[in-house]
Amino acid sequence: MCGQRFEVRGDVIDATPWELQETISIRVVRGGWVLYEKPDFKGEKIALDEGDIELTCPFEQLQSGQQEENGEPRDEKKSERRFIIGSIRRAVRDYSVPEICLFPEENAEGKKVVFRDTSEDARIFGFPIKANSVIVNAGLWLVFAQPFFQGVPRILEVGGYPSPAAWGVEQPYVGSLHPLKVVIYDKPYFTGKSRTITSNMKDFMTRTDPQQTVFMYNVGSIRVLGGIWVGCEKEGFRGNQYLLEEGEYHDWRVWGGRDSELRSVRIIQADLTDPLMVMFEQPEEEEGVTEENTFEVTEAIPDVELFNYKASTRSIHVLSGAWIAYSHVDYSGNQYILEKGFYNNCADWGSKDTRVCSVQPILLIILYSEPDFKGESLRFHHHQGALPDTFTTRSCRVVAGSWVLYENTQFSGDTYVLSEDDYPSLASMGCSSSCSIRSIKLVPMTLSVPSISLFGLEGLEGREITVDTEVVSLVREGFSNHILSVRVNSSSWVLCEHSKYRGRQFFLEPIEITNWPKFSSLQTVGSMFPVRQKRRFFRVKNGESGHFLSVQGGVEEMKSGRVVVSQEVDPSSDVWFYQDGLIKNKMAPTMCLQVMGNVEPAAKVVLWSETRQPIQTWSAEMKGPCSSLTFPGMVLDVKGVRRTLSLQVV
Structure with a gap:
């Protein structure tokens, strides 16, 4: 780790101008990365996981002097062998369950074979799988032609590979494969022995493979490279449960444990959009009482008793999404991770009693204290009226839904509306360099035709402009941008100070604003758009x-x-x-x-x-x-x- 340093935070289309020696050292601080032989992400590839590695001209590129007229090369001392990187891409970007589909014919024809977990021996009836075409729906996969991860792997990212040539092979056979996911360490702060986990593991404290030289006596820290996982206190996915999302957990306090005991992990395999859960109340022990109280939940509930539902739950039916149930109000106490299915009693969701006081769906927005998703992170599934005073947001990932970020606590001050995407900097979020995010809100789901009316006079009077779609520039559309009052008729809208959605933003749900200058400190509206939601x-x-x-x-x-x-x-x-x-x-x-x-x-x-x-x-x-x-x-x-x-x- 000496010499000239190149720091990479995102994709590099052409890295050939970099002057590198024959052997270089690489430290992957965060995420999964791919080195390409040629610019524009072409040619041979090398996958890099988090950690340190030393490489020597892996693409075997030789930069030598020109040959003499007789065809003899010049003196070897004049030939210089150096490390050439064509391009670099960050490969782990999402939180989906890894999925790869193998097809026997080109162009995704024929009966497909789907993998979502590691398969050390993918052979069928003793023969490797023929894969003339491949579709990777999620994850970064290492594909081996031989079972038990033998030979040189091919690195397949999200996308389609319609022919063997597209994924760089002549004989399109798959004998084993696995995605890159989670690394556990036996000491805090990611030190000591480490072990990579790519699928559900009932007990990673036990040596199950005689050839396994790295096994764990305890877990000191965890790095989650992708996906959403459940860590369990005991083997066999039993005991207290802890939600493990992408990020770093430098000791057991960070993942919310009672102590350092953690014995098994499993991945959440659920579509996190459109969550719906039905809770069935524990009936009172009275003769003749047959009516059953049910509670249908579609959003985070900090206290179920506020909705006339007792905290004692007989059974739970998760119809869609993934949920967290808590033994105490305000999302505290023991937590129970609920995936799609029916939980007949409290033992099914891992509890010793029927007490469920608060619930929330796993709908993520992740805030980071440094640009490019580095530094400390905060994860939220619901409204947050006040962020910690010591935390400063510098980048953000919106995994599901649309969110409103506010510069003041309790959802006040300047606003920034973000939909599902990665935002590596404050500028990409539409914020100034001095912006400080102090509260966040999830945009509620509404079913309505968007409509908003702008008025030339106070009190919703004067010239009226009513629109039902986005307006990039009021002036360019032939309207005056001098606005004195506003009525949001339906849906949620974002009003922007300048055209092309620039300047200050105002998130508005159905409301009548009789004095827009007093409300916003602005005399004009430059552009606006409704917050559109996916079909549900x-x-x-x-x-x-x-x-x-x-x-x-x-x-x-x-x-x-x-x-x-x-x-x-x-x-x-x-x-x-x-x-x-x-x-x-x-x-x-x-x-x-x-x-x-x-x-x-x-x-x-x-x-x-x-x-x-x-x-x-x-x-x-x-x-x-x-x-x-x-x-x-x-x-x-x-x-x-x-x-x-x-x-x-x-």
Whole structure:
């Protein structure tokens, strides 16, 4: 680690100008990296994991003097062999479960074989897998032609490899493979013996392989290179559980342990988007009591008793996403990691009693104290009204959803709205170099057609501008940017001081601002955009009966469909989605929910072609009525009697 130093924080398209000696030393401080033989990430590749390594001209490039006319090379002393790197790419970028698909034919044809974990012997009936094409959906994979990781591996990143030549082989056979994931150390601060873990491990304290020279008596520190893992106090995934996300845990206090005891780990294999969980309350021991109280959860709940739910839970059904349940309020006490499935009793989720006081989905935003995702980190799954005074944000990763960052505590001050992406610096987040983030908020899910009105006078009067889509520049669109009052009619919006979304930002949910200059200290609005959300599937439930809105009958030749509220439904007939204001059924995506006949109380709704006029649009929140935007004052209801409706994301 001596001599001239090159520090790399991101991708390098062309590193050939670097003057390097024949042998160089490399220290990978964080993440997974790939060295390429040629610029633009082409040619042979070398994978680098975290740690120190010394390399000598791995690409065997020889830079020598020109040959003489007779074909004889000049004196060897005039030939100089040096290390040449073509390009560098950071390979570990996401938090997905690693997945690689192998196909017997080119262009992803034929029956695929899928791997999500390490396979030291991937042979089928004694023969390596033929892989004329490969698709890597997540992770950085080392692929070996022979079993038990023998031979030179091929390094495959996320993407498609339509032919053997695309992933650099002549004989497209796979005998073993594994992703790079987690490193554990037997001493604090990443010292002592280390061991890489790439799949679920029931007990990493026991020597299971006679050839394994590195085995652990205890865990002093952990580096998570990718994925979201659960660390367990005892072998076999038992005992106290600890959530381990990407980052560094220099001792047991950082991962929230009671002590340094940690014996097993497993990876969370779940889609973290659109979380939904149903909790079933423990009934009181009274004769004749048959009614069961259930609690449908789609967001973080700091205290379940605030929602008229007792802290004693009989069973839990996780329908989607991954969740953390806590034994105490405000996300404290023992934690239990819940993946998709049904937990019949407290023993199923790893607890000795039925006490569950707070819950939160694993929806991450990660703040870092240094640029390029370095330094200390803070991870959040829900609103945070005040960040620690000692922490300064310099970079950020948004794993799921859209988040609002505020310069003051309790969601006040200048705002910055970030969607799913990596933000390696304050500038990439839209912040100034002196910006200090003090609170954050998750943008709630809403189903509504975006709409905002800007007014030329105070009190929502004067010239009015109403738009339902982004505006890059009000002036360029022919409007005056002199605004004195604002009304957000629906959805969430971001108003920007200057055109092209520059300058100060203001995150606004439905609100009436009668004096915009007083509210914002600005006389103008340069540009604006609605916070758009991904398409989500949901069910519509009647609060009184507990039945679901569904389509009756088949839809193969459906020109119009009868819509009913029923307990027993055909698969997918009660699954809906929202698109541009229309409520559509998953079984009939070309049709939408519409009122037939005269628009009056108790008029029936049916599925009908979306080309029918007038176009009927709706808005809804997670709990409450589904309101008609086309006919103000009308709501979706059961038999004309106003009931509480709730949406369940599926």
